[in-house]
Amino acid sequence: MQKKSPIVINVPHSSLYIPEEEMQFFEKPKLIRELVAMTDHCCDDLFDTGHEMLTFPVSRLVCDFERFRNDDEEIMSEKGMGAVYTRCSVMSLLRKVDPVHKERILQTYYDKYHGIFESLVEDKLNTHGKCIIIDGHSFFETPLPYENDQRKDRPDICIGTDSYHTTRELEKELKCFFRKSGYSVAINSPFAGAIVPFKYYRKDRRVQTIMIEINRRLYINHDGSLKEGYEDLKKDINGAVEQINTFFG
Numbered sequence: 001m002q003k004k005s006p007i008v009i010n011v012p013h014s015s016l017y018i019p020e021e022e023m024q025f026f027e028k029p030k031l032i033r034e035l036v037a038m039t040d041h042c043c044d045d046l047f048d049t050g051h052e053m054l055t056f057p058v059s060r061l062v063c064d065f066e067r068f069r070n071d072d073e074e075i076m077s078e079k080g081m082g083a084v085y086t087r088c089s090v091m092s093l094l095r096k097v098d099p100v101h102k103e104r105i106l107q108t109y110y111d112k113y114h115g116i117f118e119s120l121v122e123d124k125l126n127t128h129g130k131c132i133i134i135d136g137h138s139f140f141e142t143p144l145p146y147e148n149d150q151r152k153d154r155p156d157i158c159i160g161t162d163s164y165h166t167t168r169e170l171e172k173e174l175k176c177f178f179r180k181s182g183y184s185v186a187i188n189s190p191f192a193g194a195i196v197p198f199k200y201y202r203k204d205r206r207v208q209t210i211m212i213e214i215n216r217r218l219y220i221n222h223d224g225s226l227k228e229g230y231e232d233l234k235k236d237i238n239g240a241v242e243q244i245n246t247f248f249g
């Protein structure tokens with residue numbers, strides 16, 4: 001049964017699904033490699049803690065829920081990786097998308113799921129007077145060529161914060177929880193920020209957000225099999241979410 005809490009878990013990058021009608025546009029030989037490299041494998045399970053959860057239904061290679069819709073606002077669009085990717089993680093061509101097709105993708109997936117996300121947050125505000133978004137991701141052990149941060153010393157856990165929507169207390173609590181559990185933790189490194197629906201962005205402090213990015217070396221082997229520590233990691237993520245709910249829910 002779903003827990004009653006102000007928490008909304010957002011998992012935007014775990015799907016491996018590419019709809020049939022989109023398949024034809026991809027450079028097929030690169031597709032498997034990109035799905036392996038870019039997918040936040042198993043995050044829909046790792047972050048399944050019994051709280052309200054929004055899981056984006058298609059691969060980020062089709063549409064990336066966490067980018068800005070408008071390329072002019074999205075820094076990654078310079079690398080062909082705005083909300084609708086045209087480039088691979090190694091910067092070569094991933095697919096060709098004309099403007100009409102791009103708009104169709106944005107309306108079908110991006111707009112629809114941002115609408116659902118906004119409603120979930122609104123429901124929490126109406127019911128609990130607050131909402132805490134936990135943005136659940138994972139990242140590659142070594143920097144991928146497209147990534148802005150190319151430093152090699154990556155932590156076990158990266159916590160992303162927003163200067164308006166993340167309180168110091170929330171950041172500190174989560175950081176301490178993971179450190180006490182034996183993980184190395186960095187704040188906003190190698191990835192920064194955390195998602196908030198546009199309607200509330202920098203307008204409503206009742207909406208808090210924090211991102212948890214898990215280093216994939218903790219739970220998945222290079223052949224895609226799960227590591228022995230998978231269940232322990234899942235338990236720790238569950239513990240972190242419960243800690244947030246106890247202190248801030």
Ligand SMILES: [Zn+2]
Nearest residue numbers: 013040137138
């Ligand atoms: Zn991600």
